[in-house]
Amino acid sequence: MNNAIEISVKNLNLWFGKFQALKNISIEIQKNQVTALIGPSGCGKSTFIKTLDRMNDLVDNVKTTGEVLYQGMNILDSDTDVVELRKQIGMVFQKPNPFPKSIFDNVAYGPRVHGVRKKHNLNEVVERSLKAAALWEEVKDRLNESALRLSGGQQQRLCIARLLAVEPDVLLMDEPASALDPIATSKIEDLIYELKNDYTIIIVTHNMQQAARVASNTAFFYLGELIEYAPTIDLFERPQDKRTEDYVTGKFG
Amino acid sequence: MARTRYVRKLKELRQNVVDMGAATMQSVEYVTTSLETSDSALAERAIANDNVIDTFDRKIEAQCMSLLALEQPMAKDLRLIATSLKMITDLERIGDFVVDIAEEVISMAKPIRIPVSATKFNELVDEVKSMVADSIVTYAEGNVQKARSFEGRDDSIDTLYKNIVDNTVSMLAQSQCSMETVADVASLLYIIRYLERIADHAVNIGNRVCYMEEGDRRYMK
Numbered sequence: 001m002n003n004a005i006e007i008s009v010k011n012l013n014l015w016f017g018k019f020q021a022l023k024n025i026s027i028e029i030q031k032n033q034v035t036a037l038i039g040p041s042g043c044g045k046s047t048f049i050k051t052l053d054r055m056n057d058l059v060d061n062v063k064t065t066g067e068v069l070y071q072g073m074n075i076l077d078s079d080t081d082v083v084e085l086r087k088q089i090g091m092v093f094q095k096p097n098p099f100p101k102s103i104f105d106n107v108a109y110g111p112r113v114h115g116v117r118k119k120h121n122l123n124e125v126v127e128r129s130l131k132a133a134a135l136w137e138e139v140k141d142r143l144n145e146s147a148l149r150l151s152g153g154q155q156q157r158l159c160i161a162r163l164l165a166v167e168p169d170v171l172l173m174d175e176p177a178s179a180l181d182p183i184a185t186s187k188i189e190d191l192i193y194e195l196k197n198d199y200t201i202i203i204v205t206h207n208m209q210q211a212a213r214v215a216s217n218t219a220f221f222y223l224g225e226l227i228e229y230a231p232t233i234d235l236f237e238r239p240q241d242k243r244t245e246d247y248v249t250g251k252f253g
Numbered sequence: 254m255a256r257t258r259y260v261r262k263l264k265e266l267r268q269n270v271v272d273m274g275a276a277t278m279q280s281v282e283y284v285t286t287s288l289e290t291s292d293s294a295l296a297e298r299a300i301a302n303d304n305v306i307d308t309f310d311r312k313i314e315a316q317c318m319s320l321l322a323l324e325q326p327m328a329k330d331l332r333l334i335a336t337s338l339k340m341i342t343d344l345e346r347i348g349d350f351v352v353d354i355a356e357e358v359i360s361m362a363k364p365i366r367i368p369v370s371a372t373k374f375n376e377l378v379d380e381v382k383s384m385v386a387d388s389i390v391t392y393a394e395g396n397v398q399k400a401r402s403f404e405g406r407d408d409s410i411d412t413l414y415k416n417i418v419d420n421t422v423s424m425l426a427q428s429q430c431s432m433e434t435v436a437d438v439a440s441l442l443y444i445i446r447y448l449e450r451i452a453d454h455a456v457n458i459g460n461r462v463c464y465m466e467e468g469d470r471r472y473m474k
Binding site: 208209236237238239244245248249250251252 | 255256259260325326327328329330331332467468469
């Protein structure tokens with residue numbers, strides 16, 4: 001793990017009320033790499049990535065301690081501009097959630113919010129983003145159609161295009177392919193592989209084979225702790241911790 | 254314990270590899286005894302036993318492929334399957350060398366005499382037998398400590414091998430042997446070469462067991 005570090009998390013703890021969901025997490029996320037987070041349900045992996053763009057702020061009674069350093073700042077600080085942060089660190093969710101608008105307007109939504117008004121500029125951003133999300137060829141002749149008419153896999157790639165339109169650095173993906181069929185899944189995985197050239201990607205997945213296929217590094221979470229973090233090949237071929245071994249071989253419990 | 258059926262399949266795989274190892278060991282026993290007792294019939298049995306080894310080879314390979322394709326094994330399970338898949342090739346090759354030795358035994362004049370370095374020759378035979386047996390035990394038990402001793406034992410075998418070859422060549426150079434004796438000596442040279450190669454495969458198995466147990470590829474050549 002010698003690459004540049006995009007996000008450095010130090011001693012992160014998070015409580016929902018009295019329940020401690022994350023326990024002293026320290027991890028360095030490499031720039032322009034795919035990092036996969038795996039672990040059983042409730043292990044804290046989704047909570048962890050939601051911390052990285054302050055999505056947990058939307059939940060009541062959340063308390064965090066520790067540091068999440070991104071571009072030299074602790075994003076957990078109260079003076080962090082959360083809107084700007086979420087432009088830099090965007091999230092793709094498990095179920096595709098396009099707006100009930102046209103394909104074009106979905107992708108143009110972010111740039112418009114951030115002040116891009118000229119039609120010419122918007123056209124350019126929409127085309128570039130749809131191309132980067134490997135969707136352009138499939139939708140270029142029907143940009144004004146409702147996004148809701150796209151297939152699930154296309155909707156998910158549209159959501160990725162919508163994210164790319166605001167030119168983020170980091171893409172957080174929470175089970176981005178779990179609602180998709182194998183072909184749509186492989187398109188998303190190919191896309192993730194391509195996108196890592198320009199973005200840092202963190203993906204939460206229940207599918208260990210998916211982590212093995214797309215990620216350079218994989219982190220195993222269990223009961224709110226980061227148990228093991230290693231190059232993916234090492235984690236799946238020779239894990240160091242017995243709990244990781246038991247989880248990846250499916251012998252948990 | 255989750256994945257009961259899968260765990261059972263892994264156990265069956267391991268047992269089959271051990272059984273294949275036992276069949277290979279049986280062949281080695283047949284052929285070395287045939288050499289000691291000049292028993293061509295036993296050499297024939299060693300040759301016939303190769304079919305058993307080859308059948309195991311095909312069956313275990315299919316088992317490994319099925320586990321890889323259907324179960325997505327990871328970590329130690331993955332290493333067990335990878336090790337088994339490689340190890341059966343070593344065992345199969347040992348079986349082939351046994352056949353080669355058996356064919357030499359059959360072709361040699363009876364009773365078979367070891368014209369030179371007889372003590373060292375017996376030492377070589379015993380050590381090779383012991384290494385094959387131990388390699389199978391290390392796999393069955395996952396005994397890394399024993400597996401690591403193989404490299405040193407292989408060095409001793411190489412020294413013995415070289416020593417016997419040198420003595421035999423000197424003997425041939427100095428004596429007026431009959432053509433028949435020269436042919437038998439040539440057969441013996443082949444045999445010790447095959448024995449030395451068998452030991453190499455036992456070493457491979459030991460190294461693979463280290464990888465299987467610890468995930469460390471340093472020992473694999």
